[in-house]
Amino acid sequence: MKISHTSQAQHLLKQYYGYDEFRPMQAEIIETVMQKLDCLVLMPTGGGKSLTFQIPALLNSETAIVVSPLIALMKDQVESLRANGIEAAFLNSSQTPEQQADTEENFRNGNYKLLYISPERLLSESFYNQLKTTPVSLFAIDEAHCISQWGHDFRPEYTQLSFLKKEFPNIPIIALTATADKITARDIVTQLALNEPKTFIASFDRPNISLKVSAGQNRFTRILEFIEKRPNQSGIIYCLSRKTTEQIAEKLKAAGIKAAAYHAGFSSQVRSKIQEAFIRDDVPIICATIAFGMGIDKPNVRWVIHYNMPKNMEGYYQEIGRAGRDGLPSDTVMFYSFADVAVYRSFIEEGAGNKEIELAKLQRIQDFAEAQTCRRRMLLSYFGEHSGKDCGNCDVCKNPPEQYDGTIVAQKALSALARLKENVGVNLLIDVLRGSNRHEILEHNYHTIKTYGTGKDISFSDWQHIMLQLLHQGLIEIAYDQNHVLKLTERSKDVLFEGKKIQLVKHAVIEKRKAESIAEAKEAKPESKTKRIKGELFERLRVLRKSIADQQGVPPYIVFNDNTLEDLAQKKPTVLDELDDITGMGEYKILKYGQRFLDEIILFIKEKSAEGEKVLGAAYLLSYELFKDGKSIENIAAERNLKPTTILSHLAAAYAKGLDLDIEKIVNMAEIQRIAEAVKLKGSAELKPIFEHLNAEIDYGKIRFAIAYLKKNGI
Ligand code: ADP
Ligand code: ZN
Numbered sequence: 180m181k182i183s184h185t186s187q188a189q190h191l192l193k194q195y196y197g198y199d200e201f202r203p204m205q206a207e208i209i210e211t212v213m214q215k216l217d218c219l220v221l222m223p224t225g226g227g228k229s230l231t232f233q234i235p236a237l238l239n240s241e242t243a244i245v246v247s248p249l250i251a252l253m254k255d256q257v258e259s260l261r262a263n264g265i266e267a268a269f270l271n272s273s274q275t276p277e278q279q280a281d282t283e284e285n286f287r288n289g290n291y292k293l294l295y296i297s298p299e300r301l302l303s304e305s306f307y308n309q310l311k312t313t314p315v316s317l318f319a320i321d322e323a324h325c326i327s328q329w330g331h332d333f334r335p336e337y338t339q340l341s342f343l344k345k346e347f348p349n350i351p352i353i354a355l356t357a358t359a360d361k362i363t364a365r366d367i368v369t370q371l372a373l374n375e376p377k378t379f380i381a382s383f384d385r386p387n388i389s390l391k392v393s394a395g396q397n398r399f400t401r402i403l404e405f406i407e408k409r410p411n412q413s414g415i416i417y418c419l420s421r422k423t424t425e426q427i428a429e430k431l432k433a434a435g436i437k438a439a440a441y442h443a444g445f446s447s448q449v450r451s452k453i454q455e456a457f458i459r460d461d462v463p464i465i466c467a468t469i470a471f472g473m474g475i476d477k478p479n480v481r482w483v484i485h486y487n488m489p490k491n492m493e494g495y496y497q498e499i500g501r502a503g504r505d506g507l508p509s510d511t512v513m514f515y516s517f518a519d520v521a522v523y524r525s526f527i528e529e530g531a532g533n534k535e536i537e538l539a540k541l542q543r544i545q546d547f548a549e550a551q552t553c554r555r556r557m558l559l560s561y562f563g564e565h566s567g568k569d570c571g572n573c574d575v576c577k578n579p580p581e582q583y584d585g586t587i588v589a590q591k592a593l594s595a596l597a598r599l600k601e602n603v604g605v606n607l608l609i610d611v612l613r614g615s616n617r618h619e620i621l622e623h624n625y626h627t628i629k630t631y632g633t634g635k636d637i638s639f640s641d642w643q644h645i646m647l648q649l650l651h652q653g654l655i656e657i658a659y660d661q662n663h664v665l666k667l668t669e670r671s672k673d674v675l676f677e678g679k680k681i682q683l684v685k686h687a688v689i690e691k692r693k694a695e696s697i698a699e700a701k702e703a704k705p706e707s708k709t710k711r712i713k714g715e716l717f718e719r720l721r722v723l724r725k726s727i728a729d730q731q732g733v734p735p736y737i738v739f740n741d742n743t744l745e746d747l748a749q750k751k752p753t754v755l756d757e758l759d760d761i762t763g764m765g766e767y768k769i770l771k772y773g774q775r776f777l778d779e780i781i782l783f784i785k786e787k788s789a790e791g792e793k794v795l796g797a798a799y800l801l802s803y804e805l806f807k808d809g810k811s812i813e814n815i816a817a818e819r820n821l822k823p824t825t826i827l828s829h830l831a832a833a834y835a836k837g838l839d840l841d842i843e844k845i846v847n848m849a850e851i852q853r854i855a856e857a858v859k860l861k862g863s864a865e866l867k868p869i870f871e872h873l874n875a876e877i878d879y880g881k882i883r884f885a886i887a888y889l890k891k892n893g894i
Contacts, residue, residue, distance in 0.1 A: 195766070196763070201230075208353070216351055216376070217374050217375070218352075219355075220354065221356060221380045229256065240289075242314070242315055243316050246340065247322065248337070253271060257269050258733050262733070264766070270306075287313050302342075318343050320354040324363050326367055327363040328366075332473070344372040386555075388509050388511055391574040394514070396516075406436055413481055415464075417467060417471075425440040431466070439453050454475065466486075478740055479740070481510070483498060488513060490523050492543055492544050495547075505741055505742050536659060555572065555576075582684055591612060592612060593667060595608060595628065598630060601664065602664050603665065605665060609646065611625050613635055648684060649671075720776060743761060743764060757837075812826050812827060824879050830845060834891070854882055857873055870882060
């Protein structure tokens with residue numbers, strides 16, 4: 180019989196990580212691993228892959244082995260686990276022989292829940308011998324795309340990992356990657372010799388990342404404005420050349436902004452120093468070539484700017500993906516200029532790659548930059564994911580161009596394509612639609628198909644524009660490997676046979692719509708007061724986090740994620756019990772850091788109140804503090820210019836939250852007794868009936884307080 184592990188897993192999620200719910204697919208993957216079945220997980224960066232093997236590692240008594248290709252990532256993951264009170268270690272070449280021997284001994288003694296290991300080390304004979312005699316719960320292969328020559332980070336050692344299944348056929352393997360492409364996925368399964376793996380493919384959408392494309396004029400000034408609106412936030416500016424990274428960093432520094440350049444021309448020591456400074460929030464902004472980013476797990480990169488257009492959609496997706504791993508709102512801007520396109524063209528012409536494919540890919544990102552339909556739909560449809568609706572979080576959605584019902588037009592195009600057996604390129608298709616007498620058409624008898632000439636009334640260039648939109652909406656695809664002929668998709672069948680309606684953008688509108696100022700103006704909204712206070716508190720907590728992190732020699736995000744700070748700033752807890760409701764606060768972190776963060780929040784509230792600011796949800800705290808200082812309720816009421824009953828309700832709230840109070844100073848035991856009897860008699864804790872039942876002899880404030888006491892003591 181199969182036992183489900185979900186409720187236990189849920190419990191561990193809360194206990195160790197401080198999260199209430201699993202993200203999509205996480206619970207299912209965990210269950211699969213617990214059933215000792217192999218699985219393949221394709222999930223975007225920030226999707227939450229780590230938990231899918233860490234929780235099974237916690238559920239099992241033996242050690243889980245995690246193969247990871249990058250030393251920096253291993254260190255980061257192990258630090259995160261330890262910060263949550265989970266026993267974990269890594270083994271790789273960065274350690275001294277003594278450290279390695281020590282770690283291995285601990286492993287043999289079963290002292291770790293998880294052991295991270297480099298493939299080289301795993302493949303060594305000495306480790307293999309230990310594996311044979313030490314019980315292991317599972318193998319997780321992180322960054323599994325490294326096994327494929329197709330992928331972008333091929334690692335030859337990974338190809339030898341097939342020995343795991345051969346030697347340990349009963350230990351489940353979970354392979355994980357943020358690469359979506361199907362060839363790589365197939366490669367992973369074959370090369371690891373996975374046993375009928377269950378495959379989990381998550382959506383590659385990252386809805387928290389906003390998308391924006393902007394014309395390349397005055398880039399630097401606009402970048403400055405962008406950064407000034409986002410003080411203390413981490414971001415990356417990607418540039419095409421090393422020289423540009425240095426120039427931009429210099430200009431930023433000259434403007435008083437902390438920034439550094441990064442590119443492969445620096446020595447590896449310099450590079451790791453810059454990387455470390457970024458991770459630790461010492462230098463928030465890095466101007467870099469695309470050499471920067473791989474192996475950086477920093478979850479609170481709040482924005483990514485492309486100073487130059489990326490060379491293809493794959494690169495664009497990967498680079499913007501470094502923003503917002505923590506799931507919080509993050510912004511991206513791509514600057515686009517013809518100069519960049521020209522540079523890429525010459526690279527491609529001179530390079531040794533497949534020119535045709537590279538040019539086609541360049542064309543697609545250029546189309547993306549120029550198009551006026553939802554950018555996220557375009558991006559996802561490029562990767563074969565068709566969402567069917569606009570995202571609301573891109574520049575086009577926020578400032579939409581004028582649309583018209585293009586259903587009939589789309590039907591004409593798609594039906595012609597179907598009749599042409601999906602075997603023509605875009606120009607020929609348009610010519611057929613426009614009833615051209617071109618030699619090729621007559622030769623193939625294309626002029627005899629039913630839709631020939633039905634699109635005569637639309638100009639060639641308007642048709643080109645329509646085709647581009649159909650492509651971006653996922654209604655047609657280009658088969659690059661078959662002479663660029665067009666293909667129908669699942670979605671196009673809905674239009675052809677199910678009468679699905681299609682909206683298209685007017686060409687003339689697009690021509691006109693080049694100015695961006697409208698969108699910019701819309702962005703600049705004044706902040707509300709609550710938001711400002713929350714922001715101020717967030718900053719204070721951020722500073723505290725940084726000082727704790729520095730003391731411990733870890734990156735700030737290891738202490739807490741931005742999510743946790745946001746939640747703290749929003750809910751303003753003041754007692755330990757309330758920290759249970761804060762995301763990212765597992766038991767271990769509550770014990771370790773909880774009180775320091777509470778103290779900071781309390782201090783903030785007191786200071787704000789002393790300045791005469793009203794802090795939402797914290798009014799009770801000031802009354803409580805004054806009461807603790809020995810002041811009477813009447814005095815506090817006079818001082819705060821409030822009614823005594825209000826002060827009593829504040830104290831009741833403080834008491835209910837678990838703050839320590841001498842209750843007998845407020846309501847004596849005899850009174851509590853009478854109130855308790857009244858509650859019992861009335862069968863409810865409603866104030867008015869109790870007040871009346873007691874002949875108005877005990878005032879509302881006391882009653883409220885007594886009820887808090889009764890509730891707390893379970894009476
Ligand atoms: P990936 O490895 O897929 O890039 P991670 O495992 O690093 O993603 O997770 C990204 C972020 O999301 C981390 O900060 C992680 O703590 C957080 N996270 C993961 N699962 C959950 C969850 N169920 N609820 C809240 N946050 C989560
Ligand atoms: Zn959109």
